[in-house]
Amino acid sequence: MVKVGIIGVGTVGSSVVNILQKNRDIIKARAGKEIVPVLGIVKNLDKTRDLDIKLSDNIDDVLEDESIDIVVELMGGVEAPLEVVKKALAKNKAVVTANKAMLAYHRYELQQYAKEIPIGFEASVAGGIPIIKALREGLSANHIESIKGIMNGTCNYMLTKMMKEGVAFDVILKEAQDLGYAEADPSFDIGGFDAAHKLLILASIAYGIDAKPEDILIEGIENINKEDIFFANEFGYSIKLLTIAKKTDDAVELRVHPALIDRNAMIAKVDGVMNGVSVVGDCVGETMYYGPGAGGDATASSVISDIIDIVRNGSNSPMLGFKNILENSVLKLKKADDIFTKYYIRIEVEDRIGVLSKISNILGDHDISINSFIQKQSSDTQNATLLFSTHQCFEKNIQNAIHDLGACDFIRKNPVMIRIEE
Template sequence: MKDINIAIIGVGTVGKSVVKILQTNKDILKARCGVNLVPRIGISRDIDDKELKSLGIPLSTNIDDAFSDPSIEVIVELIGGVELPYEIALRALKSGKAFVTANKAMLAYHRYDLEKQCKNSAIGFEASVCGGIPIIKILKDGLGANHILSLSGIMNGTSNYILTKMSKSGLNFKVALKEAQDLGYAEADPTLDISGGDTAHKLLILASIAYGINAKLEDILVEGIEEISQIDILFAKEFGYVIKLLGIAKKEIHSDEVELRVHPCLISQDKLLAKVDKAMNAISVVGDMVGETVYYGAGAGGAPTASSVVSDILEIARSKTSPMLGYMSSHENTLKLKPIESISSKYYIRLNVTDKPGVLSDIALVFAKYKVSIRTLLQKETWEQDKTHKKDLDTTCIESKPKHATLLLSTHICAELDIQKALNEIEKLICVVCKPYMIRLLD
């Protein structure tokens, strides 16, 4: 029986799990693809690591060793970063070797560059989005008969863990973040996770497969969870919502525009996505033929991510080749990215104001000027009565005083451009003492 030799560049948490799966499940893998999948060499900066040495495979610190062995047919890249992994991918594809990666950041910037290079070599990247959830294959194959009307999902376990702890345990943002770091869900520098950047990388990859659109990170709306406070959680609960960080892609069936955005969102507590807690991921996909389907699972971690890596190796071993981003021809190349200002939504808004007569009237006049209609309104007595919230306020906010009140409101559907103009004008009102905070609302 034929052997397919594999080089794994980056034998960290995921890389070690890849080797273990190839070794532990070798019999079932052999039965499914008809060949032996052999981890031939591991490339790591720390080849003296005890766990790594216990895997029993040759080790090296030199990436060149993954390419100098002509028997190696598959290069697996798990080192992270953008440019070096891209160079490794090009080198693998140009040398006729298959390439597998879990690197969403690199793909967010270079997915179309790689697609041009992989005409004669296979490439797999299932593990780049949502760890163990096979959403890439679902979009490319399982839902291939559908026009994708929308996809929305919780694609970052760190932010979802933080929001769960804020909602379920009453923690403020900083405490929840520290707990996530202590448990290993968040990095020492969690910026990419909490800012929405990680989710945006994944959304761009999915949008390429769902719509064939080559959108750039700098062209889409990306907002994080850093400014969410307990008072926002309170409003959500009061009106039957849950706050989640979502990646959203939408396209009307007869439109030539695709809407891409990443931001915190108030979603009805009855929705399936609202019930996804802690570090788990979930994605809802709506197809024109199948309707809504929802996919749930571990979005990170060594074994779940490695499971997706090995699934790509398995597909390559079966000699199944398909276009990298799912299109044999540029069927939907007429699609364009919808401008951010053209997005429409319902909105939740937090306003910190002086507690005196006429304030609501001043604010209502501004909203009316920009055709923003108020849907619900809730007023907190004073900031001083909410000690846990006080530290969560915008750092530009002046020190709270007993005569300051917090207004929490939601709107009916309006245009992004109109709500932004309204909030910019409201911020300048004398009665408004902090920069307004806004979260989009999804029923």
């Protein structure tokens, strides 16, 4: 028998307990041993919970219990759970965590600290989608050329409604909050930070690169409006909050931001609260992974898959996918200024003669050429909204051009830029 202690018995923790008990026969058949949840840690013992498991509000009750083999950490946060996980490892207990924020900052530290003690973290990225196992095991013979993911259900739900129904950003944000998809303070989701944490975890497995959230380009969806939706629909794009990891020579670019993508691409068809990840390997080509990115049962499914894997295989699988560092192939993080792609720009201007020529000259001064252009009249007839797409250029150039445009006297609002990913 393998005994499991769960620290944090909320939505996911409760699902872990219920699934382990409800599906104990098939889990035992697949793991080779019976897996039993024996103790759960909660903040408030007075809260009513329909769970058949002993509860405590003292984390040490799990950490100090020598009969508990595996600790499931579902606390949330960064530094406090890090210390809990270290204490569990020091007691020679295997750990399973769904904590993407902790891993975004401390995954390499934990790998070194754990040594041969297994740490499972499938549930930290894309909920019920087994993307970590796919990268670490199924695609282990491949050099990973790129990863593109939709890994925040809140943003994807909002953008899908905006694209398909024309709902305004503020309206759909309120709806997402009412439905429980968005928090009262939604900035972590709509600002791109949640998706960035997940991207960093995948990048470590794919490329062995140690980057922190502060090291990469992160932008959210808060500036997207009806004009951007119009342009996307007009030119055959979808707008998604996209996580991107892309290898070029000895560098990897890591970025999270809204992107215009071809509406016929597989990743563009991931709608609503669902998640999707496209991975391109040099041997296999493109593979696509789709499923629920959150929710108690879906995330618990990934937690339990790690528990079963630990019971089956012990410490045979390396945490971040590499048992040895590849000689002469240490990859570096590409600077954001060196990103080379196409761009969309929205500019609200005073509608007068010569404005378009001045904009073209500023873009040309920064080696940016215009690919397509639409002018839309504003409700205020003295102003117009100009929508451009560009040919490929460097990020540094587009940023400098936007800075110069923003200083012009004919600009009515700060220009907005969205990258086009093909």
